[in-house]
Amino acid sequence: MSETAKNLQDSHGANKKTETLPDAVLWHMVYEKLQEHVPQQFFFAFFEHLKVENYDGKTLRLSGQNPQIVEHIKKRYLKLLTDLASQAAEQPVEVELTSSGKPQRPPSLVNQERNYPQTIHLNPNYTFERFIKGPSNEHAYSAAKGVAERPGEFHNPLYIYGGVGLGKTHLMMAIGNEINKTKPWLKVQYTPAESFQSDLVEAVRNGLHAHFKARYRNVDVFLFDDIQFIGQRAEYTQEEIYHTFNYLFQNKKQIVISSDRPPQQLSKLHDRLQSRFHSGLVIDIKPPNLETRLAILQARSEEMKLKISFDVLRYLASRFTGQVRTLEAALVKLQFYSEHEKRPIDLQMAKLALRDLPQEDSGPQVTIDEILRVVARTFQVNEEDIKGASRVENVALARHVCMYLARQILPSLSLAQIAQAFGRSDHTTVLHAEKKVKELADRDDAFRVQLQELRAELQF
Numbered sequence: 001m002s003e004t005a006k007n008l009q010d011s012h013g014a015n016k017k018t019e020t021l022p023d024a025v026l027w028h029m030v031y032e033k034l035q036e037h038v039p040q041q042f043f044f045a046f047f048e049h050l051k052v053e054n055y056d057g058k059t060l061r062l063s064g065q066n067p068q069i070v071e072h073i074k075k076r077y078l079k080l081l082t083d084l085a086s087q088a089a090e091q092p093v094e095v096e097l098t099s100s101g102k103p104q105r106p107p108s109l110v111n112q113e114r115n116y117p118q119t120i121h122l123n124p125n126y127t128f129e130r131f132i133k134g135p136s137n138e139h140a141y142s143a144a145k146g147v148a149e150r151p152g153e154f155h156n157p158l159y160i161y162g163g164v165g166l167g168k169t170h171l172m173m174a175i176g177n178e179i180n181k182t183k184p185w186l187k188v189q190y191t192p193a194e195s196f197q198s199d200l201v202e203a204v205r206n207g208l209h210a211h212f213k214a215r216y217r218n219v220d221v222f223l224f225d226d227i228q229f230i231g232q233r234a235e236y237t238q239e240e241i242y243h244t245f246n247y248l249f250q251n252k253k254q255i256v257i258s259s260d261r262p263p264q265q266l267s268k269l270h271d272r273l274q275s276r277f278h279s280g281l282v283i284d285i286k287p288p289n290l291e292t293r294l295a296i297l298q299a300r301s302e303e304m305k306l307k308i309s310f311d312v313l314r315y316l317a318s319r320f321t322g323q324v325r326t327l328e329a330a331l332v333k334l335q336f337y338s339e340h341e342k343r344p345i346d347l348q349m350a351k352l353a354l355r356d357l358p359q360e361d362s363g364p365q366v367t368i369d370e371i372l373r374v375v376a377r378t379f380q381v382n383e384e385d386i387k388g389a390s391r392v393e394n395v396a397l398a399r400h401v402c403m404y405l406a407r408q409i410l411p412s413l414s415l416a417q418i419a420q421a422f423g424r425s426d427h428t429t430v431l432h433a434e435k436k437v438k439e440l441a442d443r444d445d446a447f448r449v450q451l452q453e454l455r456a457e458l459q460f
């Protein structure tokens with residue numbers, strides 16, 4: 001802030017509440033803040049020639065020469081201007097923009113920026129309060145909460161992965177919403193990987209690479225959603241992600257990444273990037289168990305003010321076992337049905353209304369890789385060894401258990417598929433493994449309990 005503005009502000013600081021800031025001072029404060037939010041070339045092109053007309057304590061009136069620029073500012077920046085002016089004045093301020101000049105051709109920068117994607121806003125409903133915890137997601141919840149409380153300090157980067165519709169985006173946005181509320185001075189940037197990529201392409205096409213960099217590096221908390229969408233051939237994007245993360249990381253900025261798979265399965269993603277993920281916290285979300293599904297349904301139906309009996313909720317919770325999104329969809333559908341038919345929801349209506357929703361729309365949530373991972377961890381052996389030729393007793397047992405669990409949990413897979421997944425060509429190996437495991441479980445109580453726990457861990 002310039003010296004004059006500081007002096008002016010100081011002389012008014014003492015009784016700011018009762019006295020109105022002079023218009024020039026208010027505009028100066030807004031102008032300074034604005035530079036932090038608007039990339040430089042746009043900032044100078046659009047805001048330098050704005051003039052402050054007056055400020056009456058309620059409305060800040062600004063004017064510009066070029067009507068197209070004024071229109072553009074109104075469309076794109078009015079909310080930001082209003083926010084900044086209100087912050088500066090410490091009270092609600094409206095901003096009005098008028099233009100004095102004749103219509104002219106829009107400057108090319110206006111077109112450039114128009115093509116440039118806008119920031120994606122956080123969904124205000126995605127908060128920690130609205131997130132229902134259960135054994136399937138409580139670790140992810142705590143990690144996210146930790147990040148929101150102390151961004152950049154630990155769990156950096158935080159990598160959350162799990163199937164579709166299990167609450168990854170919800171948790172990420174909850175981090176953003178919470179930080180915006182408790183630490184409004186930090187800049188939060190939420191970006192789905194796909195928009196990062198299209199943004200980059202657009203920026204390069206328009207010669208705005210520097211703008212792109214400024215946009216993604218000038219942040220304190222970077223929420224990067226669905227990184228698996230960055231294709232393996234998108235080397236340029238991968239390179240850019242690498243540099244962006246590196247920059248943020250070196251500057252102790254918080255990075256949160258979501259994905260539908262663990263980092264090691266982002267096959268072609270930069271090796272250097274992968275080791276970076278592993279230096280932080282990698283955590284998974286699983287499909288909610290029955291109890292959690294019931295709790296989610298209860299919370300949602302209360303929010304929707306839906307009169308619905310526990311029987312019906314239990315029916316829904318046992319029928320839809322995959323995504324949380326489907327549970328919500330079922331409630332919306334029931335609400336519609338009940339309003340349409342003008343009668344309360346009962347079990348019969350639920351069965352009828354939801355008959356065309358797929359039983360289990362997300363397919364098997366557990367994958368071979370997950371079985372491999374959990375078993376390897378439990379038996380403290382290497383995943384690679386399980387798939388390899390080792391005959392070491394513990395490794396062979398782990399391999400048998402993997403095959404046994406795959407048979408139990410993934411009935412849609414053929415013997416040959418299971419054999420292949422564990423590096424075997426002969427499908428009778430699987431039958432042999434299954435038999436061995438069953439025999440051992442019959443003999444050995446501790447082993448039987450271990451098997452049960454493995455199953456529970458994989459399926460809930």
Ligand code: ADP
Pocket residue numbers: 126130131132133137162163164165166167168169170171296324325328
């Ligand atoms: P993902 O990003 O993992 O695909 P979303 O975060 O988009 O999933 O979640 C899908 C829907 O389910 C959202 O409406 C979200 O609010 C809701 N949801 C998911 N998990 C929970 C939970 N544990 N508690 C409450 N709502 C949830």
Ligand code: MG
Pocket residue numbers: 168169170225226
């Ligand atoms: Mg998502």
